[in-house]
Amino acid sequence: MQPYHPALRVKQGECTAIAKIARDIQRQIQPRFIIPPPKESDPAKGRPLTPDEIAYETGRRIGKNWPFEVAFLDAQYVASFLGDSGLRTLFRTAQYQNGKLVAVATVDDLFNPTFAAFLRASAPRVAIFVPYEKVDTKRILDGMKSLGCAPEDCVIFVDFNKAPFELEGIEIAVAAIFDEIAAAAQWHRIVFQGSSFPKTNPAKAKGTFTVTRHEWDVFQAAIKECSVSPNLIGYGDYGPDSSEIKFSKKKGGAVPYRHIRYTIDGSNLVVRGSDTGAQASAMKDVCQTILTSGKFLGRDFSYADEAIYQIGNGRWSAGTPSMWREWNMAHHMTYIVRQLGAQEGKTFEFGRFSKDAEQSSLWPETEDEPSGTGPEVAVGG
Template sequence: MTGASSGIGRGVALALAGKGVRVIAAARRIDALDSLASESGGRITALKLDVTDVGTRLAAHWRNRPLLLDCSHILDEHGRERMPVWLGRMISDARAKRAMLIPSARLSDPSEAELHAFKSFVDSSVGAAFALLLASGDLADIAVVPRIRHCLDRLGTTAGECVLVIDFSDADLSLPEFAEPVIRYGVELVQELGSWRKIVFQGTGFPEKNPAEDGGCQTVRRSEWAAWKHVVATDPTMLAHLTFGDYAADCAKMTTGKGGVAIRHLRYTCDEDWLVQRGRKLGRSDKTIMSAVCQAIVGSGHFSGASFSAADAQIWALANGVGGAGTATTWRQLNTTHHITTVVSNLVEMRGGVIKSGPAPAAQLQLAV
């Protein structure tokens, strides 16, 4: 049984073991699996999943394009002391499958030993040698520049070969006129180390708790986008130094293992806001609930059209009663696909470009989605 370290998977594994079934429980968190095996009285065998399948997953969706892997979320999970083994296997496997994986870590995270291990994977030919993640709070540290320089020296690389991500998810971006000078200061400060391969501004204004009531709709301002636009409007030359980044239609906090029933809703990205449309429960089927959610989005006046993205085509189809309701994974895919398409379109327009619209899908093709 996969995914057995927490949530529903853990509960089912224990229930089966309680009925005398021998269970092989597989997951990435070996500590949680060991606890589960102990609780079962020996009827559950723990099996840690290999991390090399990351390469297969990445190559399936993002081949021959540079991508950053934030190792901060997996260092403790897979073991810092064994990092050269498992991370080396993961990176070599991914690159062999033409996923141009670039390791990244937070400035505050890696030890001297881990920096030495990361050095083994530095390879600028995949788009950048390394990516360093800086929290906006780090900018208040008077030693932040020497700390960054030390990391680069230990990695055996330079700013010109690396990506620097300045994450403002821990900052209040609700007032762009106040956020703009802080962002500018951060960019100017890190440029003391030279011209970076890329500097990424990253942030999110999406709340940790779903803001829409049952059966309701709530707009949430895209404060990170408003702050970014204010920076560029104040100084257009910043476009040459800075790239926009966000957390898609989500907050910056990553939580796992809670289980529970997913909220039936969609987060639809508009030019300035997110439209959070939540379904009404009332004991109805997922198909009925999500069809109503999609109907509300299509009729909101903010719908981009069925030809805008694959996600929009699916939203249009479900609004017309065609196709299944999907799962929480499907809904997140719809949110993310539409969001990325919107942001890329916005960025291209900001740089004076134009993305040609594809042909509107014929009704029968839309209905076949």
């Protein structure tokens, strides 16, 4: 099956999620790691990172959480902040931590001699990021020639940020872009990336909201519409999240909403807790809502589902905003890999957990006093 290409910010929640999901799921994922803009506060540090920290901390995190498999590193949002010298330090450090790490270049970067130093020895040697409305195959090929890399050794990420996925017939336009790129050269892979998730949380306090995954439907329809072999086109999204990377900052900082985004067939279910009161109570309510929604896929679906199960039953702590993001992403990535695999008849094992213990009665049963089970007790994850 074709690998899944999620766009992941190099932040605590995303890095932890991809490191902890099941190994057979991991093997089907080739993420595009995006370094957030330099002014964003880093959850682990509690402040924005310095240029040196971006260069070295990025490599350390990738080495810790994704050391062995193919991945792509996109530094476009910090490139001007780091400069060419900082970029060389960044990619040298990161590629030392993971020898299969592929540098992502914008089309302009292809003409920067600095990026020639980031080419891998084997395919894919480099990746190109191009917004869908700025596809210029002639300039891309000129850039590839300048960089010294053959198209067949290159992955192209076509980003459909802000594309009107809900528009009827949009798949025809997406298919035309696939055809245009494929007609220009033989590429290692063309990857679709996009999201229908809004920039702001759509659920109200103590409410739910269902966000249709239009990006999945459009991708599926475009594959059938275009003339490119499905084996050459990969699927990617931004998880249950917006494709926006640069978010405007509110004065004083934004307070994270207490919520979980739960991917199900065709949509993302957003469940938001109370904005007031104890966080533990609010998140327990959130998880209970998922458990009783009829949409819960089972505690063995992923380790994130086990966390939802345990919190909803009051056995685990409510976690932190980074952990909620982690669980959102872990469940989502697991779901998408299973969904892609199902299209080719490939299945993946579900997780294993110890059954909840049952409290035996100290008294013999009688017809007047039917036996019952005591409270469930978690004994494994």
